[in-house]
Amino acid sequence: MMTSIIMALIIVAVAGVAYVAGNRFGRKSTEGIVGQAEELAAKMLEDARREADTIAKEAELQAKDAALAAKEQAENELKEKKREIQSQERRLQQKEEHLDKKAVLVDQKEMDLLKKEQGVVTREQGIVTREEELSRSLDEQKARLEQISGMSADDAKATLMAAMESEARHDAAKRVRQIEEEARETADKKSKEIIASAIQRYAGEYVSEKCVSVVPLPSDEMKGRIIGREGRNIRALEAATGIDLIIDDTPEAVILSGFNPVRREVARLSLEKLLSDGRIHPGRIEEVVAKSEEEVEKAIKEAGEQAAFDLGVHGIHPEVLKLVGRLKYRTSYTQNVYQHSLEVAFLCGIMAAELGINVKQAKRAGLLHDLGKAVDHEVEGSHAVIGADLARKYGESPKIVHAIAAHHEDEKPSTILAVLVQAADALSGARPGARREMMESYVKRLEDLERIATSFDGVQSSFAIQAGREIRVMVSSEKVSDDHATLLARDIAKKIESEMTYPGMIKVNVIRETRATEYAR
Structure with a gap:
């Protein structure tokens, strides 16, 4: 339609130009041209009207189609919503039914709990009554036992606890001593095996070098x-x-x-x-x-x-x-x-x-x-x-x-x-032959060992043996007890460490002997 209108405008413009030209070149020749142009313009206007009617009708049909489609879509959406609402209504109805059933069950459970509570209260009352009876019975028995034994309950408890504690201490001491002895024996045996194995496996020279001076x-x-x-x-x-x-x-x-x-x-x-x-x-x-x-x-x-x-x-x-x-x-x-x-x-x-x-x-x-x-x-x-x-x-x-x-x-x-x-x-x-000492220093070391040992109270005699690597101390059984003998050995060892210089270690043995002598006449 726009194209036809544009063409008509062009023809009118051409006619105008022709008219002006006709005024200049001649009136007769231009009248024919103008007539043709007017006919052409009228025809084009008619075509444009028909085309415009056609387009308007098409637009009206398209608008009707669009309205029908929108209406159908709205109706479909409305139906879908109705179905959803109906589904929700059904679910709500089912939930209400379930809730009703649960409410009935809850009511039943509450009734059962009430019945059980009543039963528990009754039992508690019975237990309390039984405990009171037992407490009275125990009090009566305690009173009779106190009369028979001549002791109160606290005194009897203290006596029993003391007896049990004493027995437990005694058993624990025996067990500790047994464990210590077993551990000492095992460790002593193992250490001797290791040392013996080490000495046997190492072959060293007995004659030592001496730096020549x-x-x-x-x-x-x-x-x-x-x-x-x-x-x-x-x-x-x-x-x-x-x-x-x-x-x-x-x-x-x-x-x-x-x-x-x-x-x-x-x-x-x-x-x-x-x-x-x-x-x-x-x-x-x-x-x-x-x-x-x-x-x-x-x-x-x-x-x-x-x-x-x-x-x-x-x-x-x-x-x-x-x-x-x-x-x-x-x-x-x-x-x-x-x-x-x-x-x-x-x-x-x-x-x-x-x-x-x-x-x-x-x-x-x-x-x-x-x-x-x-x-x-x-x-x-x-x-x-x-x-x-x-x-x-x-x-x-x-x-x-x-x-x-x-x-x-x-x-x-x-x-x-x-x-x-x-x-x-x-x-x-x-080890033998590893070190050599002068005779004077060797004898002096033995004398010092025996002097240190005999300087303690209760020692009768002492003997340095094994080239001064062990000293045996004889003590008086009247002056030195078994417990004191252990302390005496430790004191002698400490004094030897502080006063003497020597290679290796020195073993201190304290010997306490009790003899009973009687004569048959």
């Missing part, structure tokens, strides 16, 4: 060459080594005197080289001493590394290994401390394997337990405390440090590892 000479003429002109050689040797040379009337021998075993070894090696070379003068002495020091340091390092390798212990600080190697030139009661440390490490490892604890850790603690003896001539204090400080300084674990510090009771042993090191140290030092 006497250098043999090929002849007494060499003494003069060692001394040198105006003593130059001997002074140079003493200044370079820090060791005193004692040249006396001892035939064909020079004695080296010094507290430092490493320096003494350097002096020994230097003197032997000088004697074999024959050139003895201050310049040569300094050169030989320097070479000997290098050899000894190398030997110390190799000894420490070899000990760690033999034991399978790794990760030890190099300075600690050097200190272990220095123990090769240190002795204790003529027992070489280096060999003693290896032996203690092996024994610790064997016993740790038997007990199921860390074997490498036990070997490590055994190897380092006498570390302080490498420097105890330079540092004040107990070698156990010095060794613990050194181990702590070079990064050893707290367990290892404690085991080193506690192996001579400088600290109270608080771990199995510390006790193992104690036991292995005692085994290594106490």
Whole structure:
């Protein structure tokens, strides 16, 4: 329709233009054109009206269809809502019926509960009455029992409680004593098995090394060459080594005197080289001493590394290994401390394997337990405390440090590892031939043991046996009771610990014997 209107407007415009042109070019020619244009415009207007009618009718039909569709949709929705409302009404009706039934059941249960409550009240009344009767009966029986026994109920209760408590204490004491005896027997047997197994499995030498401090000479003429002109050689040797040379009337021998075993070894090696070379003068002495020091340091390092390798212990600080190697030139009661440390490490490892604890850790603690003896001539204090400080300084674990510090009771042993090191140290030092003592010091130790034991009141006699590793004390049965005998043994042991120095442990046995004697005439 819009297209027809636009075309009609165009034709009218063309007609207008033609009209204007006709005024200019001629009236006759333009009248025909205008007539044609008017006819064409009339025709187009007619077409446009018909098209507009058609479109209006189509629009009216579409509007009617849309209205019918909307009406049907509204009717469908209304029907759906009606169905939902009817369904809800049915559900509500069913719920009302259920509620009615529940209300009936609740009423029935309330009636039952009321009946039960009445029954319970009746029973309670009966129970109360029964309890009152029983209470009166018990009171009567108590009164009769008190009259018969002549005791009140509280007195009888106290007597019974005391009897039961006494009996329970007695039974508990017997049970505790039995458990302690069984545990002691089991522990004693197991410990003996472990120690025996460790001793059997370790094969150590009985003859100990001894650091040589006497250098043999090929002849007494060499003494003069060692001394040198105006003593130059001997002074140079003493200044370079820090060791005193004692040249006396001892035939064909020079004695080296010094507290430092490493320096003494350097002096020994230097003197032997000088004697074999024959050139003895201050310049040569300094050169030989320097070479000997290098050899000894190398030997110390190799000894420490070899000990760690033999034991399978790794990760030890190099300075600690050097200190272990220095123990090769240190002795204790003529027992070489280096060999003693290896032996203690092996024994610790064997016993740790038997007990199921860390074997490498036990070997490590055994190897380092006498570390302080490498420097105890330079540092004040107990070698156990010095060794613990050194181990702590070079990064050893707290367990290892404690085991080193506690192996001579400088600290109270608080771990199995510390006790193992104690036991292995005692085994290594106490086995026959491991250590040698002078006869005078040995006899003096036995006399001191017997003197300490007899200094206590009630002791009749004492006997030091097993090379001073056990003392048996005989006491008077009239002055010392069984309980006092246990305390006496402990006191004697404490006094021995405080007044004496000894390797290993000393066992104190207090013996109390009662004899009854009568004569038949």
